[in-house]
Amino acid sequence: MQKKDPAELTIQAFADHHVITPPNRLRNVVRLIDEKNLDDPIALAEKALAGLSDEFSKWMAIECDRLVAAHAAILKNGFTPATRDELFRAAHDIKGDAATFEYPAAAAGAESLCRIIEHSPALDRVPTELIAYHINAIQAIVREHASPGTEAIAKEINRKLRLVADEYLATVNQDRPEHLEAILAPSIAPTE
Template sequence: MPKDNLPAPKVEAFADHHVITPPNRLRKVMRLVDENNFEDPVARAEKALAGLSDEFAKWMAIECDRLAAAHAAILKNGFAPAAHDELFRAAHDIKGGAATFGYPFAGAGAESLCRVIEHAPALDRVPAELIAYHINAIQAIVREHTSPGTEAMAKEINRKLRLVADEYLAAVNRDRPEHLEAILAPSIAPVE
């Protein structure tokens, strides 16, 4: 037996092939649950998220403040590598957490900003308004999240942001075909 006390892989030989079945290492870490006391782990996770949901608005506000601070540092000191990285990380964190926190439309705006940061040949040449529009849109979507009509407004803002960002990126990357394919790919963040 191997040193982890598991049997060797099972090998079945056939005329034209072999089937190798490795030992199931999960059996050592699995726990059998009594069917009478079964607790759904997904339901447990959803319950935990519901308990945290009061914090989501605070977390999104903190992330928006972080994004705005990164942008302010760039406006003050220019696009140093650390400032560039912080702007991207702040936008990327919003993109990744927005749907979980209940702000999917903020995620779409953050995704568009990430694309601009990622695919612009020189970030210091990106029109300052394009970055500011993205940040202002994300902040407005988060701030007005519970207001009537926000969803329709957010969809339209994100559609326009994506359109402007795509036009800009296509123009500045016309000599970089490896970027054009990624630029023209559809959004992964919900916009509808």
């Protein structure tokens, strides 16, 4: 049997169908490497993160400052679509970045704040203390995260924040069952 050129289109005809085999142009771009030189992409990513880890505390401080500034804008101007969105984005970014930046306990408080913003029917009626408690807790968790014994304290603070937020959201959403289901769902943020 004669070898076919892989860059050539082949068509095989059968009584009831045709099989078309397109050329395999990937063979020209694939680089074969020796098995002893395999790069582990996960190890490479972890190595890159380790190189950046000195910056994590600065980046987390910037995220907290952004959250505080968003809250200050709300206190000054009230809830507008712009101030609401900035507060939500700041809290959401902390929720997403906390584990990567080695502040996993900050994620739960940020998630709880996001839930309040998402599920409150009227943000201007949310008790200002409830939002302030979340922001203060996130700041404290970030500020004190390296201190001994703070993990248990942060876990308890987050548990209480979530409890108070859930109680508030369940009360204000009594006539909105589609929100109650989301409110009563378990947290997706890491708790440990």
